[in-house]
């Protein structure tokens with residue numbers, strides 16, 4: 001089976017699991033996920049599962065990514081902040097959906113690799129794609145406000161910076177760790193900024209994520 005056929009099969013699987021947003025499905029059907037996983041794992045790139053990408057991190061499961069994107073509802077031209085660039089796969093989907101993306105990653109090796117792949121695929125153009133190596137806990141205030149903020153690593157407390165850097169009417173999608181001892185029971189939250197200090201929170205159900213960590217790692 002060639003990559004395109006495998007990608008189509010993945011899209012069908014996601015549809016069967018309840019993903020309906022056409023723009024999201026279209027992007028997943030176009031972006032070559034096998035470029036974003038280690039070479040030795042390429043044959044698994046279109047299975048619906050998370051895969052290791054080195055440095056103890058993972059590329060998120062396609063179903064999780066699809067649910068996050070559906071909740072985010074990205075639209076062409078919107079300004080999106082992404083915390084936890086990782087492999088760059090979610091960034092690629094946002095760019096394929098014609099968003100303007102600012103993506104930040106704390107691990108230098110992952111940042112460099114994602115940058116290379118996104119440039120190689122022609123997705124990272126100077127006008128729409130801004131990749132930053134740094135600690136995403138503080139968001140990126142210099143380019144705020146954002147229409148959308150998406151966080152790929154889980155938090156025990158929603159960083160106030162994200163709430164403040166959201167435009168009124170804007171949405172934040174973030175995995176939230178509840179204080180319970182059941183591993184992997186993170187709730188994906190969607191927080192909508194209704195006004196200067198008025199936010200609405202919705203619970204999108206349990207998913208598995210790696211944790212958001214402070215600081216940066218140069219090696």
Ligand code: SAH
Pocket residue numbers: 057058059060083084085086087088089090091104105106107110134135136137152153210211212213214215
């Ligand atoms: N969207 C990515 C998910 C990668 S996993 C993908 O599909 O590949 C989450 C990423 O968040 C990891 O790469 C991890 O290094 C990064 N991360 C964790 N804490 C961070 C922080 N404080 N600032 C920026 N990135 C962070």
